[in-house]
Amino acid sequence: MLETFANPHPHRDYLIEHVAREFTSLCPKTGQPDFGTVTVRYVAAELCVELKSLKLYLQQFRNRGIFYEDITNVILNDLVSTCRPRWMQVRTRWTVRGGMRSVITAEHGEPPGIVR
Amino acid sequence: MLETFANPHPHRDYLIEHVAREFTSLCPKTGQPDFGTVTVRYVAAELCVELKSLKLYLQQFRNRGIFYEDITNVILNDLVSTCRPRWMQVRTRWTVRGGMRSVITAEHGEPPGIVR
Amino acid sequence: MLETFANPHPHRDYLIEHVAREFTSLCPKTGQPDFGTVTVRYVAAELCVELKSLKLYLQQFRNRGIFYEDITNVILNDLVSTCRPRWMQVRTRWTVRGGMRSVITAEHGEPPGIVR
Amino acid sequence: MLETFANPHPHRDYLIEHVAREFTSLCPKTGQPDFGTVTVRYVAAELCVELKSLKLYLQQFRNRGIFYEDITNVILNDLVSTCRPRWMQVRTRWTVRGGMRSVITAEHGEPPGIVR
Amino acid sequence: MLETFANPHPHRDYLIEHVAREFTSLCPKTGQPDFGTVTVRYVAAELCVELKSLKLYLQQFRNRGIFYEDITNVILNDLVSTCRPRWMQVRTRWTVRGGMRSVITAEHGEPPGIVR
Amino acid sequence: MLETFANPHPHRDYLIEHVAREFTSLCPKTGQPDFGTVTVRYVAAELCVELKSLKLYLQQFRNRGIFYEDITNVILNDLVSTCRPRWMQVRTRWTVRGGMRSVITAEHGEPPGIVR
Amino acid sequence: MLETFANPHPHRDYLIEHVAREFTSLCPKTGQPDFGTVTVRYVAAELCVELKSLKLYLQQFRNRGIFYEDITNVILNDLVSTCRPRWMQVRTRWTVRGGMRSVITAEHGEPPGIVR
Amino acid sequence: MLETFANPHPHRDYLIEHVAREFTSLCPKTGQPDFGTVTVRYVAAELCVELKSLKLYLQQFRNRGIFYEDITNVILNDLVSTCRPRWMQVRTRWTVRGGMRSVITAEHGEPPGIVR
Amino acid sequence: MLETFANPHPHRDYLIEHVAREFTSLCPKTGQPDFGTVTVRYVAAELCVELKSLKLYLQQFRNRGIFYEDITNVILNDLVSTCRPRWMQVRTRWTVRGGMRSVITAEHGEPPGIVR
Amino acid sequence: MLETFANPHPHRDYLIEHVAREFTSLCPKTGQPDFGTVTVRYVAAELCVELKSLKLYLQQFRNRGIFYEDITNVILNDLVSTCRPRWMQVRTRWTVRGGMRSVITAEHGEPPGIVR
DSSP, rough: OEEEEOOOOTTTTOOOEEEEEEEEETTTTTOOOOEEEEHHHHHHEEEEEOOHHHHHHHHTTOOOOOOHHHHHHHHHHHHHHHHHHHHEEEEEEEOOOOEEEEEEEEEEEETTTTTT | OOEEEEOOOTSOEEEEEEEEEEEEEOOTOOOOEEEEEEEEEOOSSSSEOOOOHHHHHTTTTTTTTTEEEEEEHHHHHHHHHHHOEEEEEEEEEEOOBTTTTEEEEEEEOOOOOOOO | OOOEESOOTTTTTEEEEEEEEEEEETTTTTTOOEEEEOOOOOOOEEEEOHHHHHHHHGGGGOOBBBHHHHHHHHHHHHHHHHHOSSSSEEEEEEEEEEEEEEEEEEEESSOOOTTT | OOOOOOOOOTTSOOEEEEEEEEEEEEEEEEEOEEEEEEEEEEOOOSSEOOOOHHHHHTTTTTTOOOOOOHHHHHHHHHHHHHOSSSEEEEEEEEOOOOEEEEEEEEESSSSOOOOO | OOEEEEOSTSSSEEEEEEOOOOOOOOOOOTOEEEEEEEEEEEOOEHHHHHHOOOOOOOHHHTTTTTOHHHHHHHHHHHHHHHHSSSSSEEEEEOOOOOOOEEEEEEESSSSTTTTT | OOEEEESSSSTTTTTTEEEEEEEEEOOOTTTTTEEEEEEEEEESSSEEOHHHHHHHHHHHHTTOOOOOOHHHHHHHHHHHHHHHOOOEEEEEEEEBTTEEEEEEEEESSSTTTTTO | OEEEESSOOSSSEEEEEEEEEEEEOOOTTTTTTEEEEEEEEEEEEEEEOOOHHHHHHHHHGGOOBBOOOHHHHHHHHHHHHHHSSSSEEEEEEEEOEEEEEEEEEHHHHHHOTOOO | OOEEEESOOSEEEEEEEEEEEEEEEEEETOOOOOEEEEEEEEEEEEEEEEEEEEHHHHGGHHHHHHHOHHHHHHHHHHHHHHHHHHHEEEEEEOOBBBBBEEEEEEEEEEOOOOOO | OOOOOOOTTTTTEEEEEEOOOOOOOOTTOOOEEEEEEEEEEEOOEEEOOOHHHHHHHGGGGGGOOOOHHHHHHHHHHHHHHHHHOOOEEEEEEEEOOOTTTEEEEEEOOOOTTOOO | OOOOOOOOOOTTTOOEEEEEEEEEOOOOTTEEEEEEEEEEEEEESSSEOOOOHHHHHHGGGGGGGOOOOHHHHHHHHHHHHHOSSEEEEEEEOOOOOTTTEEEEEESSSSTTTTOO
16 A cells, blocks of 8 residues: 655755644454554655655555554554665654553664754 | 553664653652652663553652652662663753752663664 | 631722642542642632631542532632632643643632733 | 533523644545644533543544545534524634645624623 | 535534635735735635635636735635635634745625634 | 735624744843734725835844834834724734743734634 | 832823732742742822832742732732722732642722723 | 855854755646745855755746656755755755655765764 | 652652642832742652641741842742752743733752653 | 853852853844843863853853854854863854844753653
8 A cells, every 4th residue: 555656855864844733543352542643754765755655655554453562663664665775763752542642663774964 | 550562663663652751659758749740761772661551650659758869769679670672761850949950860871773 | 618707908900829739639530640739719708718717628638539520610719608709710721641731720700800 | 322411500691612632533535534623613512522521422423424624514413403502603624635735614693792 | 716615514504614724826926925824714605615626716826926914805706706604713823034034815795603 | 114005805804813933122221132923904995005115124123122012003004094994903912031931912903703 | 218209290091011020939838939920000199109119028928928819919919009099909829839820819909990 | 057155264163054945846747836845954065055046946846847856856956056065954844745645855974973 | 948758659759739829929129919820849859848848848938028039039949949849840921011021930959751 | 251150060060051041243234233141061070150151251252243153163162162061062052133043052062861
């Protein structure tokens, strides 16, 4: 489902960040909806993630039961296998549950100098 | 009381953060209630902290008299002995007392690269 | 438990507001702690509410199970019967539960002109 | 699905507000998810809205296609017919679509003095 | 260009607000671009403004030279003649020019009670 | 120095607001610079204030010694005698001097309904 | 100690506001320092309050023990007897004590139309 | 179109930042307008970018269809070839599209010590 | 006057921060009051600073004339000689004087790894 | 015009920051006023900058035409030659001109460890 396009400036390490503020999935334990923000930051190699397909990809989790820790790594794995970036980070921030909010951050590859 | 579950992605160092904004304990000197926020950040090894048990664990301090400096280290010690993380940080932020607010931060282990 | 002192300026309608940001009680259904802010606004007649006794009065709810709607009216009733104000308003604002936050507002008497 | 409980203080006009920040439905035109906040404010007569049932009621719209203007009035109608309040207001605030954000506000009954 | 749809709840006065944060036109004096936010608030009679056509209508000003005071009234006139609302307000807020920012507000009709 | 242009929509009462955030004059007592924000709000009759001439007019105070209370009324008088509005308000907000900040507000005429 | 100067525009009702953010006095019970903000808003008749003398007047409370409710009315009384305003309001906002912050508001006279 | 002027202090590495908050271009896919902020940060060698020409240069994109990733690198390339800086960074931040906002960051050269 | 207690966790480097937002002293030149915030951050060795004695210690400066630069170092010296920390930082932030605000930061010892 | 006083604690590297939020000069091209904030941060050697003389020094630019890039370096040079600091940084932040705001940062010397 995720689509890519050719990196228009492949000879330069530059940083791309997409923030999806309207993410929702289900809690696998209670079936209750979870709400959060998904931030994808990466330095592309040959391929960039196409924005609309990213939106549709993230919508697939709408009615799927999956834990915070797991979903963050699953999104990272799916994106890495699709666009093979030099470096990528996925961060999910979740709204309050039981008086607690959570943030999960996973990375693939060594961060280039542009990532400070 | 603290429960754990198996880290679903043990081969990757990723960062987990839980922020409990509704923490309260008692001042051991005056018996007056203290209010604060407890932030737990860690990189798991084999085990992750189960969220609901973390909530219940933190509620145990509700009617217990304990100093800021002590409670921060006690929470860190309890969590470390339960889930044996690669790295963990506990930070407590307290509301104003006598015109002063306090923040205590304690860590266990060396912070991996994902912690910047 | 609530104490009062003589209004030092009884011939003028003036507005007094106390905001207790560290309020906690228990949910009567689940036994889980609730957290909120209690705002008391009033125009005194002969008596003012003594601040320290107000703090201690509010602490009494710490381990008591009581619903949002009820507690707001109970606090208003207790304060009104203690200091007989010209007008009084009690507002409770609660932290997020199940993705929802609540605010309850109850008043006693007709608001004088100073209350705009 | 909506449940009620007996108003514990029926002889006083007081204001109840519930803000559900995690609301989502579907756009009936495009099938794309909409995200928003639903605020319910009311002065109860004999019955109050039970919070958990309100949460579950609002979750029913998760996979239902309905326009902003319609959903606001539908929620108001459902709540009014369930708890017969003296006055009720429903406001929905929606996230940005096509560079625009929307807010819809509908009311039932004449606002009592407590609503300023 | 502006399109309408039948008001789904014509028997109730309710308030609709659309905020377009990405508005741009040209200064008729200097030809330089102006940037602003357009807020439309109205109580519909028989017809509601269709959102996508509102977006396209506002984009028509992108390369048109027109003064702040004029554009606000022109938008109001166009919308009123299209959807014949019970009441409508158009407000434009402009970014800083020469160290000054401007806000223009125009209304059509008497505001109903829902507009407080 | 102040210039005007013909009100393009003289048959409707609409509200115009200009906020000049970069105002400076001198304290007549100490010769030290004062800094503030000048907000002009008005409902035009036949004439509107031209923005660039308003900017230049306000710059005239740059090296002039004048008190807060006086300057607010002087600006109002000058603008009123130039454009004869249905209603006008001038508000000046000043930065901190001696630990105090000041706000002065003066009006001309009765506020029409559009001013709420 | 409070000084006045002749109102430069006595024929117009205009609003003057001074906000002293650096106010401190002592608690008469404990001797501990209190900290707050004092806001004076008034419509002058013949006399305006001179700013520097207002600053020095407020500094007099630095080492004086006086309750919140009392000090607000004392400041109002002193200012009213010095400058005989058409209307005056004094509001004091206090920093947190025992988890509570307080705001006291007292007025003299009927608010003119400029006070909305 | 971009103009330069001689760096007035060429013997010192110092940091220059210009933030254009009113940038707009077109989406090459849909023809719809995009809105964003362009931040240029650089350490000059012999030449500085003239501000007004930078404004006019950025306005050229107003009716041009170009992707986020491309435009960021194009602006960087144009500026680098015009003023040959020791180091330069271009960052574009875009408003929400499809519930997502994006930030693209590209650099030329090694950042000197002044860039921390 | 400053009191200490035994560090309850001396075998771990952890960070303690106290922020006193209600600090006041006198300007030695003009005798006018200064207002500021004092932040103390430290990693304890054997001894921790007792909070109430810290509050009383800081109140000693209330009627003492001392410059910003001096007071910051004096507080640091007094605290270091009392509790002999591994590392300590004192930062004072002052409110606006003559249109300028100041911040002074002094440290003792090398910052351990916990201080990032 | 700039005056100094002997560093009261010359044996310790500590950081001094003064922020002048009320800076104004003239644009040498158009003669129009520029407004900004000047931040001076330094680690003193033998001499500290006297605050009142710094204020008067900065006021000298009020009616002087000078470019952003130039003024930042001129202020740094003047301060360095007056007080010979171990390290000094001058940053100027300017209000919006033509839809763009600018920040210029220049330094003298190598930053000591206290500057993080």
